Amino acid sequence: MSSSIIERYFTAFNSGDTDTMLALVSDDVQHFVNQGEMREGRAKFAEFCSHMGVSYRETLRDMVVFVNEDSTRAAAEFVVHGEYLQTDPGLPEAHGQRYVLPAGSFFTLSGGKITRITTYYNLQDWITQVSA
Template structure:
């Protein structure tokens, strides 16, 4: 079930379906963003998805998912293939730049849903790619 939940979460991500992603989460989701703060709850997660949908178009490829035997923790490694659509405050100007970025995420799982997702990627690598 836990592997299927993470697979469904990322399938919804690749389909640009934030509602599908949120269906995989607990109401008290803890979303830890790369080099950012912690967003708690569905409302904050929905705000993040809305912002990302405007600023970026991304597809995750080369997905590898790992889940512990108890089904309470998981991880995923993937490659982000993206396009920078609208300038994100504090970051370089968006001009439709394309980027390819290795990334990963860690999960806590509870009752068949994701209760924590922590995402990691190299921000300096991304900045270099969109600034070139």
């Protein structure tokens, strides 16, 4: 397995193709979001994707993907270009604010599927941008 599964995942993300993203993750995927609790399972990941699709419109650019020698771990560095569409509980009010945010994701890969996704970004930077 090469970086192709990660590249397919992010291509699907950028085109809003949640079905393809879901097909690339394992049934018991562990999804660790920045500043949030771990969600386990494809159904919880699907709920997260649905929520994100309503609250945010994001495109990831300047993507660099790294994969270890035995293709069991991967990482990606990118820049999020987004628009805040609907207020997320506990966060500033949304009114179409745009933001640009460096971010990264880490993956565990097994059996041709993504079994873990961990994403990091600077939440305070995002809050500052959407509050300006």
